[in-house]
Amino acid sequence: MGFLLVLGPLVTLHELGHYLVGRWCGVRADAFSIGFGKELFGITDKRGTRWKISALPLGGYVQFAGDMNPASQPSEEWLALPEQERAKTFQAQPLWQRALIVAAGPVTNLLIAIGILAAFNFAYGKLNIPPVIALVQEDSAAAKAGLDIGDRVIAVNGDPIESFDELRDIVVPNPGTDVDLTVEREGAQKEYSFTIPTLVEQDRFGNEFQVGRLGVGSSPGEIIAVGPVEAITLAFKQTGDIMVMMVQGVWQIITGRRPVDELGGPIKIAKYSGEQLSLGWRQFVSFAALISINLAFINLLPIPALDGGHLAFYAAEALRRKPASARSQEWAFRLGIAFVLSLMVFVTVNDVISLPIFGS
Missing domain, CATH: 2.30.42.10 (PDZ domain)
Structure with a gap:
């Protein structure tokens, strides 16, 4: 229960950030899914967006019009679209708008955490x-x-x-x-x-x-006691401090100063969510703020297939004045997806091994 109450809203709001900025930029969304895999149920709105709940509740996605490959590169299918339809696709937008759309998800997660922390600062000092x-x-x-x-x-x-x-x-x-x-x-x-x-x-x-x-x-x-301005300023600082600690923690694991079993996946998040929920709403909401920062941090890593990977390619495109070749991006994103899937398998196995039934 705690797991769904934490990840469900945070993932939905993350994807909603992508969707709203994309809509502001004039990009049509074909699908908005909470979860992956087979659709369980959904509705289609008047703009043609399919809003749906899918079988695997471990994430979500927005499928923008024309976004037909992992690297979001123009394809023959995209080039064959009528000009009026092509103008509403993701690839047709200028570089700065594509970057805004991609960055909107993790930025939304950071704003959620800042909002929670600011509210606590204002309420409790x-x-x-x-x-x-x-x-x-x-x-x-x-x-x-x-x-x-x-x-x-x-x-x-x-x-x-x-x-x-x-x-x-x-x-x-x-x-x-x-x-x-x-x-x-x-x-x-x-x-x-x-x-x-x-x-x-x-x-x-x-x-x-x-x-x-x-x-x-x-x-x-x-x-x-703090006023609303100081509460928000303090929340920005607290969020930044947590991000720095996350970077330090990852580096300590990479360099061997911390054990790899401190890495957690969905099972560990579910375990901690239930534990924090049992302590009361304040601890649970604080934990949700921490997970929201964690989602932003992970998505901003410069790994192809994550939001940070897209932003890294956009930064390179801005510096080079031209995008990387479609083939190089395609291979980079395939390797990125393979890395992310391997990491998910690793942390899930790690989580299972750490369960009490294995004597941990």
Whole structure:
């Protein structure tokens, strides 16, 4: 249930972003599908668009008029269309409009997340915790390095920080990384350098995560009310921070600093969706915002067959003043589809292996 409540609306709104910008650009849509595969039911509107629900609920798509091959390149079938019909096809639009149509999906997902986070910021305020150490655990990395209660962390790796949250956001997702802290103690500055220890933590549902911990704690802090403008500004920053952490997480998996079993697919999303739904609507909506950012991030990767792959080709076309050959694009998109399908199979197997029935 939680899985459908998360992915269903997010995928629909993602595709709706493509559809609405395409319609604004004068492109006719032949089909708007939630899910893949065989159509279960649908209706056709007065513009000729077939709105349908399909059997495999793991995504969706908009089929624009004339979009007859994976690389969206003109074909003999497209060239044979009457000029009036051809003008309403995707390929007939100028480069900037095609780029807007493709970018609209992931941008919509980002706007959804920003809207959710801004609403939470406005409703609940922001937590302000000064970067002052209020607790040092015995035998922790911080204790061994010489940090003490009352120390104020003013910079991490030379970059100034203003809140304990900023320190946490640097430490927690980067276990095993070297870090330099600049600390203010009794008016004097001190420098501390050490490696962030790696800990494996478990949530209430038994899910395990590798995190970095220094072994320090903060004061409770205070809740500060924010106005609508600050709430939106803060939401943009929060979304950007989450995107950066996603990039870091992928790079850590590629470089072997994190295990590949942290990659998740539809089964893991379904599991986490149900868990978050059981915690209440606020946690569930927060999780939906995170998944929406995740969808935007994945779709913006420069992999042929994804939105980011199309945008990469459009960027190359803008620089070269001409598109890549139809044959090279066709092969690139075939390889991209093969890569995406292989990755889906891998993460699905990964998800199945991690289920409790296999002793994980």
